[in-house]
Amino acid sequence: MKKISNALIKDYTTYKLDGVIKEVYFPSDVLELKNLLRKLKGKYKIIGMGSNLIISSNYDGALIKLENFDKLDIDETLVKVGAGYSLSKLALKCADKGLSGLEFAFGIPATIGGAVFQNAGAYGRQMDLVLEGINALDDKENIVYLSKEDLKFGYRDSILRHRRLICLEVFLRLKKGDAFSIKEKMRENMRMRKEKQPLEYPSAGSVFRNPPGNSAGKLIEEAGLKGFKVKGAMVSLKHANFIVNIGGAKGEDVIKLINIIREKVYAKTGILLECEQEIIE
Numbered sequence: 001m002k003k004i005s006n007a008l009i010k011d012y013t014t015y016k017l018d019g020v021i022k023e024v025y026f027p028s029d030v031l032e033l034k035n036l037l038r039k040l041k042g043k044y045k046i047i048g049m050g051s052n053l054i055i056s057s058n059y060d061g062a063l064i065k066l067e068n069f070d071k072l073d074i075d076e077t078l079v080k081v082g083a084g085y086s087l088s089k090l091a092l093k094c095a096d097k098g099l100s101g102l103e104f105a106f107g108i109p110a111t112i113g114g115a116v117f118q119n120a121g122a123y124g125r126q127m128d129l130v131l132e133g134i135n136a137l138d139d140k141e142n143i144v145y146l147s148k149e150d151l152k153f154g155y156r157d158s159i160l161r162h163r164r165l166i167c168l169e170v171f172l173r174l175k176k177g178d179a180f181s182i183k184e185k186m187r188e189n190m191r192m193r194k195e196k197q198p199l200e201y202p203s204a205g206s207v208f209r210n211p212p213g214n215s216a217g218k219l220i221e222e223a224g225l226k227g228f229k230v231k232g233a234m235v236s237l238k239h240a241n242f243i244v245n246i247g248g249a250k251g252e253d254v255i256k257l258i259n260i261i262r263e264k265v266y267a268k269t270g271i272l273l274e275c276e277q278e279i280i281e
């Protein structure tokens with residue numbers, strides 16, 4: 001099995017954080033994955049593109065990347081896809097075939113597995129709208145099928161967050177549509193992303209959930225925190241709900257900045273912001 005020792009965290013997180021990971025493993029099939037899980041005895045984290053992760057430089061577990069779980073099979077409107085496949089690449093492939101439903105997903109830098117874990121979404125749509133079910137490896141090493149209902153989707157939430165289940169492959173049901181209009185919609189979504197988000201710097205997307213009836217970005221901006229820095233981690237000048245790595249940030253710097261933002265916003269408004277990104281330390 002491919003394994004990289006002393007890997008750079010920046011190669012596995014869209015924040016491009018400083019630090020070193022002892023080992024990153026790339027199992028090529030379920031058998032290798034099962035053997036690896038036994039060997040690592042719980043001291044691991046499954047990662048996709050690391051686009052929702054803040055990995056501390058003190059983390060001493062291993063990472064498991066399922067990039068070899070990347071089979072794609074499209075049969076009419078049913079899509080069967082490996083958990084390691086890129087969500088944006090899948091949206092493009094489906095658009096080419098005139099399949100509609102993943103337009104919202106184009107531009108979200110995720111793997112399919114990570115997108116299901118999070119019920120990733122944008123523009124009022126999210127994964128559960130197109131998902132039929134998944135095959136997953138449970139904590140007894142059985143491959144189990146979970147239907148959409150079993151997955152208990154919520155806002156940026158699914159059962160995968162609460163139980164030790166590894167998503168192996170995903171079944172999506174799309175609709176027939178017109179390839180040109182589907183791609184047009186995707187281009188429009190991408191244009192809006194570029195306009196609103198600081199894509200010129202490494203980040204992990206929105207940091208905080210929007211509190212009910214409010215906008216986290218607005219609260220952070222009103223607390224005067226745009227441009228506020230902890231070493232290389234800075235509140236974006238373009239969009240206050242993004243923290244960007246302007247060079248040399250460690251996971252610890254991002255975590256410190258998150259805590260400062262929460263304290264300052266709470267002191268000013270009485271609202272405690274809830275972090276949407278996952279901290280691994």
Ligand SMILES: Cc1cc2nc3c(=O)[nH]c(=O)nc-3n(C[C@H](O)[C@H](O)[C@H](O)COP(=O)(O)OP(=O)(O)OC[C@H]3O[C@@H](n4cnc5c(N)ncnc54)[C@H](O)[C@@H]3O)c2cc1C
Nearest residue numbers: 048049050051052110111113114115117120121167204205
């Ligand atoms: C510029 C930018 C824009 C973004 N825009 C959006 C957006 O519009 N909407 C949105 O929802 N998110 C957005 N995000 C956040 C991020 O892309 C999503 O949260 C995405 O779903 C994370 O996917 P990933 O594959 O990178 O997972 P990772 O970040 O690598 O992992 C996230 C979690 O999923 C788990 N996981 C990953 N794969 C599996 C698997 N196969 N089985 C079980 N668990 C697994 C990991 O263990 C971890 O707990 C954005 C991020 C960036 C950087």
